[in-house]
Amino acid sequence: MTTEVYRLSPEDIDSGIIQKAGEVIRRGGLVAFPTETVYGLGGDALNSEASKKIYAAKGRPSDNPLIVHIAEEDALIPLVREVPEKGRLLMHAFWPGPLTLIFRKTEMVPPETSGGLPTVAVRMPVDPIAAALIRASGGYIAAPSANSSGRPSPTTAEHVVRDLDGRIDMILDGGPCDIGLESTIVDLTEDVPVILRPGFINEEMLKEVLGEVKLDPGLLDAGANAGIRPKAPGMRYRHYAPKAPLAIVEGEAREVTEALKTLAGKAILDGKRVGILASDDTARDLAETFLPGMPGAAERLYLCPAGSRAEEQTIARHLFAILREFDDAGVDLIYAESFKTPELGMAIMNRLLKAAGHRVILAADAISEGDM
Numbered sequence: 001m002t003t004e005v006y007r008l009s010p011e012d013i014d015s016g017i018i019q020k021a022g023e024v025i026r027r028g029g030l031v032a033f034p035t036e037t038v039y040g041l042g043g044d045a046l047n048s049e050a051s052k053k054i055y056a057a058k059g060r061p062s063d064n065p066l067i068v069h070i071a072e073e074d075a076l077i078p079l080v081r082e083v084p085e086k087g088r089l090l091m092h093a094f095w096p097g098p099l100t101l102i103f104r105k106t107e108m109v110p111p112e113t114s115g116g117l118p119t120v121a122v123r124m125p126v127d128p129i130a131a132a133l134i135r136a137s138g139g140y141i142a143a144p145s146a147n148s149s150g151r152p153s154p155t156t157a158e159h160v161v162r163d164l165d166g167r168i169d170m171i172l173d174g175g176p177c178d179i180g181l182e183s184t185i186v187d188l189t190e191d192v193p194v195i196l197r198p199g200f201i202n203e204e205m206l207k208e209v210l211g212e213v214k215l216d217p218g219l220l221d222a223g224a225n226a227g228i229r230p231k232a233p234g235m236r237y238r239h240y241a242p243k244a245p246l247a248i249v250e251g252e253a254r255e256v257t258e259a260l261k262t263l264a265g266k267a268i269l270d271g272k273r274v275g276i277l278a279s280d281d282t283a284r285d286l287a288e289t290f291l292p293g294m295p296g297a298a299e300r301l302y303l304c305p306a307g308s309r310a311e312e313q314t315i316a317r318h319l320f321a322i323l324r325e326f327d328d329a330g331v332d333l334i335y336a337e338s339f340k341t342p343e344l345g346m347a348i349m350n351r352l353l354k355a356a357g358h359r360v361i362l363a364a365d366a367i368s369e370g371d372m
């Protein structure tokens, strides 16, 4: 199959292209499109054959349900058994936007779309291209992230081309995504709403609206929670993983910089190519104090600044693209600074820990081992 790629400007959307893309989805085909979070791979959510095609194109396990995207709040009503009051509050506060809500589903949602679950995940994106496409497609688009299963989510159309060229009908290129991390998922089927996946809409923002919100214990894969399965099936799979092994270096900022120098220095001396994912601040420090004195570093160190520590949104926006860059650069191993920033830290670290397979190195340990 030839995948057609069309460039669209979010400020001046070409309605001819949107109609063409809408037609593709209405007749059961697949179109990748931009949203404010990441690129989605869209098919008709009410057509079980289209959902099957989505799983096949991504190589996604079929028990991992798809999010249904709508463009009007009224479109939610026939999909779900009831809209709890807390759901109304969240919709009012955050729709359209990067928040996915889980409801009990009706027969209208085919089991292929909901991964066999009695519930359905629904989101109303704010991105104007996404909204226009949903309207032109009949109102209900099932769309997971438009990457091959297991790879980092795509935040540009080029990422989608790399993963899915020849496997889907069309790609709408609306430029890089604003947020760069997938939507926050909140489960409304329990008395107290539960965060199943952290995202741009953080715990604090949800608490302001709801008063009380819980965090799925399966998300905190440590201590007493080790071994508890996350409730969202997709959160159980290995994900976002670059080809080279990745470890997160944790500690106070100065220590982390020192530890990165020790770890990278050792690997470079061993003749390895090392990727480093760091804040601009740490990267600047490494470039000034480490690179000049380290033989071989100029060729073997691949330093990727993600953004200033003070600008969490920039770090979030660049995260997935950088994980992909490490693959292109062919590094042998990767060290990442830990980003426990105040607002997006939980969302960023959730993705980074999965990419690292939960490998964390304490900066202080790395430094003292380097001294031995």
Ligand code: AMP
Pocket: 064, 065, 066, 067, 102, 114, 117, 119, 120, 121, 143, 144, 145, 182, 183, 185, 196, 197, 231, 232, 233, 234, 235
């Ligand atoms: P993606 O579309 O790639 O952002 O992944 C969608 C995420 O939503 C996956 O982690 C799914 O497991 C999760 N999800 C979708 N529907 C449901 C549902 N009904 N209950 C729980 N999690 C869901």
Ligand code: MG
Pocket: 144, 145, 153
């Ligand atoms: Mg995904």
